[in-house]
Amino acid sequence: MLRIDGKLVACLVLLGLPGGASLAQEYTPQQWLERMAAAVQSTNYEGTVLQMQDGQSIALKVMHVVKDGVVHEKVASQEGDGLEIIRRGNEVRRILPDEQSVLIAQWNDRGGQFLDLPSTGVSPGSEYTVFIVREERVAGRKAVRLAIVPHDEYRYSHQLWLDTETGFPLQTQLQGPDGTPIEQLKFADIRLDANINASAITPTTSTEDFRWMAQPQRTISDSVDTPWRSDDLPAGFRAVSTHIESVAGREGEIIHILYSDGLANVSVFIEPAMASNRIARRSRVGASCSYSTRRDGYQVTAVGAVPDATVERIATSMRPQ
Amino acid sequence: MNDAIKMQISAFVDGELPQNEAELLLRRLCQDAQLRQQAAEYLAMGRAMRGERAISGIATLRQRIQAELDDVSLERAVIEKAPVPTRFLRPVAGGAIAAAVALAALLGLQQLAEEPEVSAPVGNNAFSGAVGASYSVAEEEDDPLRDYYLRHNVSSSNVGINSINPSVVTWRLRQSVVVEREPAENAADSEPAAGDASETNESTSP
Numbered sequence: 001m002l003r004i005d006g007k008l009v010a011c012l013v014l015l016g017l018p019g020g021a022s023l024a025q026e027y028t029p030q031q032w033l034e035r036m037a038a039a040v041q042s043t044n045y046e047g048t049v050l051q052m053q054d055g056q057s058i059a060l061k062v063m064h065v066v067k068d069g070v071v072h073e074k075v076a077s078q079e080g081d082g083l084e085i086i087r088r089g090n091e092v093r094r095i096l097p098d099e100q101s102v103l104i105a106q107w108n109d110r111g112g113q114f115l116d117l118p119s120t121g122v123s124p125g126s127e128y129t130v131f132i133v134r135e136e137r138v139a140g141r142k143a144v145r146l147a148i149v150p151h152d153e154y155r156y157s158h159q160l161w162l163d164t165e166t167g168f169p170l171q172t173q174l175q176g177p178d179g180t181p182i183e184q185l186k187f188a189d190i191r192l193d194a195n196i197n198a199s200a201i202t203p204t205t206s207t208e209d210f211r212w213m214a215q216p217q218r219t220i221s222d223s224v225d226t227p228w229r230s231d232d233l234p235a236g237f238r239a240v241s242t243h244i245e246s247v248a249g250r251e252g253e254i255i256h257i258l259y260s261d262g263l264a265n266v267s268v269f270i271e272p273a274m275a276s277n278r279i280a281r282r283s284r285v286g287a288s289c290s291y292s293t294r295r296d297g298y299q300v301t302a303v304g305a306v307p308d309a310t311v312e313r314i315a316t317s318m319r320p321q
Numbered sequence: 322m323n324d325a326i327k328m329q330i331s332a333f334v335d336g337e338l339p340q341n342e343a344e345l346l347l348r349r350l351c352q353d354a355q356l357r358q359q360a361a362e363y364l365a366m367g368r369a370m371r372g373e374r375a376i377s378g379i380a381t382l383r384q385r386i387q388a389e390l391d392d393v394s395l396e397r398a399v400i401e402k403a404p405v406p407t408r409f410l411r412p413v414a415g416g417a418i419a420a421a422v423a424l425a426a427l428l429g430l431q432q433l434a435e436e437p438e439v440s441a442p443v444g445n446n447a448f449s450g451a452v453g454a455s456y457s458v459a460e461e462e463d464d465p466l467r468d469y470y471l472r473h474n475v476s477s478s479n480v481g482i483n484s485i486n487p488s489v490v491t492w493r494l495r496q497s498v499v500v501e502r503e504p505a506e507n508a509a510d511s512e513p514a515a516g517d518a519s520e521t522n523e524s525t526s527p
Contacts, residue, residue: 050366056361057364059365258473267473269469279466288470303469303473
């Protein structure tokens with residue numbers, strides 16, 4: 001893992017790494033992050049995004065507009081199954097034209113359906129160093145490339161290409177310890193502050209005869225105390241929420257503890273071990289991975305977009321205190 | 322990525338690249354992750370610009386591959402090669418068709434394979450809004466591991482500290498396969514998880 005501290009960053013800038021100056025230097029790295037968070041919340045946009053994951057690339061058309069305080073959003077896959085996700089406020093509809101189905105869910109996130117960006121906890125002196133790499137160009141626009149580099153091997157690096165004019169993220173990339181891109185979103189073209197009529201955010205095809213589905217009732221408790229703790233959390237991670245969850249029609253309750261270092265999140269799920277809940281020790285979905293083990297008659301599973309070592313360390317360090 | 326490589330990739334997808342050049346192209350892509358990414362972006366961009374949901378010329382390529390693979394399932398060939406890039410090196414010596422399959426896997430040309438069956442939806446939030454006169458409640462996904470991934474993504478969003486993890490991934494989870502990975506070398510020293518990992522989650526798409 002590349003280790004970078006503030007002094008090294010200062011030296012790199014002084015040595016004249018390409019582009020360290022001018023527009024990028026108008027703001028500190030932290031100020032760029034704040035500009036980005038504000039831009040994501042307030043900017044209307046539409047464009048074509050290339051999503052890279054697991055070596056595969058998918059083109060998505062995205063539209064995002066806030067009208068009267070209500071978020072209207074559309075994400076449409078340009079290939080494969082033609083998946084469309086349409087959000088109006090807290091209601092999200094996932095449309096599969098090929099399957100002629102619509103699945104409806106509630107979305108309580110304050111941010112956008114498409115761009116979920118770090119909003120808190122990332123600052124020099126935490127578990128990451130944030131610095132400006134150089135100015136580049138993305139989707140025909142000038143961008144400041146920002147790097148968020150962890151201090152250890154228990155989290156991934158982030159690269160952000162922010163529009164110099166607005167701070168809007170034109171490209172984001174998650175990198176492994178060796179710098180290999182794990183996941184990337186990149187606008188191929190974009191119109192910022194586009195004059196989009198919210199009524200235009202509708203399904204591409206009529207869903208009149210589609211099969212409509214909702215989701216099973218799920219009960220999530222308020223925050224609870226649990227005797228389960230990790231006695232070996234990686235530095236900077238802390239429990240930010242603990243809930244008891246259950247699903248109608250499914251036996252047993254699940255303890256769900258969410259750990260975060262402000263940027264990387266890891267969930268730990270604890271439920272009574274039963275022969276029926278057979279869970280693979282290790283798995284991966286995109287940039288996220290999991291590790292599952294048994295402890296004191298319970299199945300303990302950690303999941304998160306972090307390196308393998310992190311979920312394994314957290315899962316195996318959980319103990320009832 | 323220079324124009325020559327772009328032309329080679331286009332020719333390859335169109336089935337017009339000579340075998341020796343196809344193998345050279347494959348070698349370069351195998352050895353250069355950045356070039357692979359650029360090539361995949363280039364192809365995706367082209368599809369997006371043309372408004373295509375499939376790859377131009379892919380039908381012809383599929384026919385060529387099918388004709389030469391005989392009794393080997395193309396779907397199986399692609400799926401088997403997809404998870405571990407180093408295995409793509411093996412077919413290089415096997416000729417253009419093997420190379421074609423490998424390149425397709427390298428660049429994620431999923432459309433080569435038939436679309437997988439779509440599973441029953443799974444989600445995380447209750448919904449009781451007015452949807453229409455009738456709607457059915459999707460069956461809860463049997464696979465608890467996938468459910469964990471979904472719960473994690475949603476809970477991360479709900480507390481407002483979600484990282485760069487597009488919700489598209491969450492919504493696609495129900496269609497994606499939870500890929501079983503090779504056990505770590507020290508796995509034998511660890512406490513076993515429930516059941517035999519090799520027997521679980523090999524394919525969670527119903």
